[in-house]
Amino acid sequence: MKVLLTGSSGQVGYELARSLQGVGEVVAVDRNVMDLSDLDQVRDVIRRVQPRLIVNPGAYTAVDKAESEPELAHRVNAEAPAVMAEEARALGAALVHYSTDYVFDGAQPTPRVEDDPVGPLNVYGASKLAGERAIVAAGIPHLIFRTSWVYGMRGKNFLLTMLRLAKERDQLRVVADQHGAPTWSRTIADVTAQVLSQAHAGGHAWWEQNSGVYHLSAQGQTTWHEFTQAIIEEAGLSCQVEAITSADYPTPARRPQYSVLSSERLMARFCHLPHWKEALQLCMR
Template sequence: MKVLLTGSSGQVGYELARSLQGIGEVVAVDRGVMDLSNLDQVRDVIRSVKPQLIVNPAAYTAVDEAESKPELCYRINAEAPAVMAEEAKALGAALVHYSTDYVFDGVASSPRVEDDTVGPVNLYGASKLAGEQAIEAAGIPHLIFRTSWVYGMRGKNFLLTMLRLAKERDELRVVADQHGAPTWSRTVADVTAQVLSQAHAGGREWWVQNSGIYHLSAQGQTTWHEFTQAIVEEAGLHCKVLPISSADYPTAAQRPMHSVMSSEKLMTRFCHLPDWKDALHLCMR
């Protein structure tokens, strides 16, 4: 099987380039080869590669900047996935796409399940939701994995930012009233590979039975403040971490206050997901 992997230099894409090696021939492309803001280029690359499977972790993820760049954000997060779905349909290919906990409004405190009502509170979340809807509307074999608070040891992410600041400062003030589940980029990639190995063995019938949206995030929940405390402790640093409210740290984009998702559907059908603390420990080791 030939697999086209987008965003191969990103957090999740880099890990997928490793995890997907057992699935088939992986053609990994980064933004220099396939820029999702250039829809003609997206079409050209897919038509050139002719994959049986497209895996798309590439996205516009600058949540605050998205508020002032709506056209670019929507082109990358909504229009490009729509083009991928169209091209996949023409090829008879399947599509794996990644979305976000930010499709929810964060009002309910209980973990969100896949069929719960969506209602993004920022433009980034709205653009990712539009991408989901475009893929579903195409009527192709697909998996949409919603994940949350993704971090890793490369790229730009909360973990690396907090490690840097904790080494530079004696004290950090971090938001303590937003709840979610930090998810290691390698967890996302390895779980994807496990699911796709089952899909490969199951053939076309597998896709008929299992296409749809799945929540793929670490088990448990925490706050940005508690996450930072855990990072500092794992790193053996002595920076003090103080809790503040979201009101004390205003941002251009509103964040959902509770974006914890239930991954029971994925775990029941496919494989286990680790607790966020265990994954963080492995990542930092």
């Protein structure tokens, strides 16, 4: 099976390029080959590769910058997935896509399930939700994995930023009133590979039974403040971490106060997900 992997230089795409090796013949492309803001290029690459499966971790992920670049965020996060879905339908291919906890408004302090009402608070969340809906509307075999607070040891992410700042400063001030589940990019990739192995074994009937939206995030929950404390402790650093409120640290994009995702549906059907602290320890080792 030929697999087209987008965004292969990103933190999730890089891990997927490794995890998907056992799934099929992986054609991994980064933005130099397939720029998701160039919809004609997206079409051309898919038509040239002729994949049986498209895996799309590529995205516009600069949450605050999206507020000033809404058209670009929408093109990459909504229009490009729509084009992928159209091309997949023409090829008889399946599509795996990644979305975000930011499709929810965070008003209710209970873990969100897949069918809960959505209500994004920012441009990024709205653009990702539009991408989800375009894929579903195409009527193709698909998996949409919503994940949260993604980090890893490459790219730009919260973990690497906090490690850098903790080495430069004696004290950090970090928001303590936003709740979520930090999820290691390798966890996302490995779970995807496990699910796709099952899909490959199950064939067309598997996709008919299992297509849909699934929450894929680490177990447990924490705050950015507690996450930072865990990072610093694991790294053996001595930086102090002060808890502040979202109001103390205003950003261009509003964040949901509570965006914990329930991954029970995915775990009941496919495989277990680790606790966020366990994954963080493995990542940093």
